[in-house]
Amino acid sequence: MSEPWLLLGDGEAARAVILGPVSPSFDDGAFCSVLSDALVGRGFGVLIVDTPAIVESLASARGLAHVVEGLAERLRGPASGASLLAGYALGGTLAVKLARYLPQVPRILSISGPGFVDAALRRGLAPLMSALEAGQLGHALRLLAESVAPLGQAPGAQHRDAFGSESGLGELAVRRMLAGFRLLFELDARAEAASYEGELLGLVGELSQLATAENQAFTPGPHRRLVSVPGAGMRVLRDDPEFAMRAIEAWLET
Amino acid sequence: MRQLLLKTQIVDVTLRDGGYRNNFAFSPEYAVEHVQRLYEAGVDYVEVGYRNGSVLPIENIGMTGLCTAQYLALLHEAAPHLKLVVIAHVKNIKASDVRELADCGVNLLRLCVNSNLDETLSMAEVAKSCGMNVSLNIVRVSSIGTEQLEQMVSKIEAHKKLLDVVYLADSNGNLNPAHLARLMATVRNGTTLRIGYHAHDNIGLAMANTITAIRQGATYVDASLLGMGKGIGNLRLEQWIAYCRSEGFEKYSLESVLRAIKRLRSDPMFVQEDHEYEVDMLCGSLNLPFTERKGVVERLSTQSAKHVEEASAPALSFSGYGAPSLVGRLGS
Numbered sequence: 001m002s003e004p005w006l007l008l009g010d011g012e013a014a015r016a017v018i019l020g021p022v023s024p025s026f027d028d029g030a031f032c033s034v035l036s037d038a039l040v041g042r043g044f045g046v047l048i049v050d051t052p053a054i055v056e057s058l059a060s061a062r063g064l065a066h067v068v069e070g071l072a073e074r075l076r077g078p079a080s081g082a083s084l085l086a087g088y089a090l091g092g093t094l095a096v097k098l099a100r101y102l103p104q105v106p107r108i109l110s111i112s113g114p115g116f117v118d119a120a121l122r123r124g125l126a127p128l129m130s131a132l133e134a135g136q137l138g139h140a141l142r143l144l145a146e147s148v149a150p151l152g153q154a155p156g157a158q159h160r161d162a163f164g165s166e167s168g169l170g171e172l173a174v175r176r177m178l179a180g181f182r183l184l185f186e187l188d189a190r191a192e193a194a195s196y197e198g199e200l201l202g203l204v205g206e207l208s209q210l211a212t213a214e215n216q217a218f219t220p221g222p223h224r225r226l227v228s229v230p231g232a233g234m235r236v237l238r239d240d241p242e243f244a245m246r247a248i249e250a251w252l253e254t
Numbered sequence: 255m256r257q258l259l260l261k262t263q264i265v266d267v268t269l270r271d272g273g274y275r276n277n278f279a280f281s282p283e284y285a286v287e288h289v290q291r292l293y294e295a296g297v298d299y300v301e302v303g304y305r306n307g308s309v310l311p312i313e314n315i316g317m318t319g320l321c322t323a324q325y326l327a328l329l330h331e332a333a334p335h336l337k338l339v340v341i342a343h344v345k346n347i348k349a350s351d352v353r354e355l356a357d358c359g360v361n362l363l364r365l366c367v368n369s370n371l372d373e374t375l376s377m378a379e380v381a382k383s384c385g386m387n388v389s390l391n392i393v394r395v396s397s398i399g400t401e402q403l404e405q406m407v408s409k410i411e412a413h414k415k416l417l418d419v420v421y422l423a424d425s426n427g428n429l430n431p432a433h434l435a436r437l438m439a440t441v442r443n444g445t446t447l448r449i450g451y452h453a454h455d456n457i458g459l460a461m462a463n464t465i466t467a468i469r470q471g472a473t474y475v476d477a478s479l480l481g482m483g484k485g486i487g488n489l490r491l492e493q494w495i496a497y498c499r500s501e502g503f504e505k506y507s508l509e510s511v512l513r514a515i516k517r518l519r520s521d522p523m524f525v526q527e528d529h530e531y532e533v534d535m536l537c538g539s540l541n542l543p544f545t546e547r548k549g550v551v552e553r554l555s556t557q558s559a560k561h562v563e564e565a566s567a568p569a570l571s572f573s574g575y576g577a578p579s580l581v582g583r584l585g586s
Binding site (some may be wrong): 048122186190193194214215219 | 260332499503
């Protein structure tokens with residue numbers, strides 16, 4: 001893949017952009033297939049972005065402080081004319097942050113995207129960061145699976161990230177994940193959410209351990225809808241795809 | 255109004271101004287919870303105390319009256335992305351104090367200024383060289399005449415590279431919206447620095463004045479939980495956030511702030527001070543600084559309020575720090 005994204009559907013321009021979560025490798029959009037399929041069915045061209053790849057590259061070249069601005073520059077072309085900017089986990093946070101740079105986008109969808117890092121999220125991610133900083137990828141992925149599963153539940157296959165053991169890829173996976181989580185620790189999207197003039201939808205799992213109703217970028221109100229997905233953890237599109245998609249479809253109809 | 259509010263930043267002053275009600279004796283546990291909860295509420299800055307005391311010496315002053323490196327490290331660790339603010343009177347600090355504050359991660363140093371502008375600007379230069387943001391807080395601004403304020407602002411503008419914000423602090427709680435608008439115009443016409451406003455609610459105008467300040471160009475607003483602050487107290491943070499929401503500005507979480515209030519109310523160091531309400535009302539009405547409270551207390555105990563007003567008339571021209579005697583409680 002020459003560019004760190006994938007374009008689905010007909011049409012040359014993407015009408016929807018989906019920013020992916022922190023992951024060890026790009027899964028070609030499997031993380032959001034239920035959403036992208038639905039959007040393609042609506043006639044959207046859908047751009048699925050390997051967010052950690054861009055973040056890692058920008059963080060190395062410019063430093064974390066300039067990643068959001070750099071991401072906006074990278075997306076300005078492919079995302080021009082988009083009517084929906086969506087993101088998953090870190091991608092959700094970034095979707096809201098990008099509102100400042102892409103104000104013409106009329107809808108933003110943040111799926112399990114923390115608006116800022118509160119004390120609970122910082123505590124939750126601390127062991128994972130320690131494992132990554134020690135280069136313990138396998139351990140980090142186990143911790144990630146435990147963190148994204150609903151509270152009190154053992155992680156299932158839908159919570160684990162498949163990752164091969166090809167030579168050299170482990171180091172890249174660690175770099176991607178470290179860059180993504182380090183960026184997340186620096187982000188606070190509350191000011192952008194407050195100034196955004198379009199429609200905002202946030203989805204959080206009722207039993208999510210990381211993104212919660214408490215650390216969203218906004219509180220519900222006019223033009224700001226927050227939906228809790230019953231029984232779900234971080235991966236709401238996998239824990240309860242029917243409920244999550246009903247909420248998204250209903251919002252798109254408003 | 256929403257467009258104006260979008261540009262504003264909130265500075266919580268509970269740990270500092272609220273310290274006047276409990277001898278600055280908030281516990282470390284409370285302070286840690288406070289900064290975490292306010293960060294979660296979206297509050298932009300939290301002022302965590304005075305460095306080396308207030309304007310007058312206070313016996314057995316507590317943690318938030320000193321802002322030691324240990325205290326600041328505790329808060330920085332608890333809320334690493336929160337912008338911490340410390341305030342100081344230049345007479346209480348040295349350059350080494352400023353450098354230590356910078357090393358402890360303090361984002362904004364606020365320097366109180368009234369008649370001591372030159373030495374305050376010198377300290378601002380130290381702070382700026384350490385990479386901190388710097389605010390000059392013109393205290394007891396209701397006692398400063400237009401000409402004097404113009405001169406101060408002119409000098410401040412000449413040194414603007416050392417500064418980020420200039421504050422009007424209604425320490426006496428005396429301003430009304432019309433008076434404040436005139437002061438704001440003087441500052442706005444004299445400097446391109448950002449402007450902040452610190453309200454006291456002695457005569458019930460903290461909210462009205464703060465709205466006026468925003469309309470007149472202020473972009474920094476001070477407030478405290480439940481208005482906990484010197485005397486009758488400050489603008490109530492929860493009310494300001496509710497007001498912001500009523501104007502369609504929803505950056506801050508009212509729910510988080512209300513949880514923070516519940517925690518504060520349950521803390522043993524919370525003091526709902528209203529037993530000297532009459533004194534504070536009069537001080538605000540008469541534009542008297544806290545140093546005049548002793549006289550007001552004594553006169554109130556023997557005379558009617560009208561007589562107090564007549565007896566205190568000369569103090570309306572008060573422009574210095576005055577007698578340092580305190581009665582009843584601490585104040586600034």
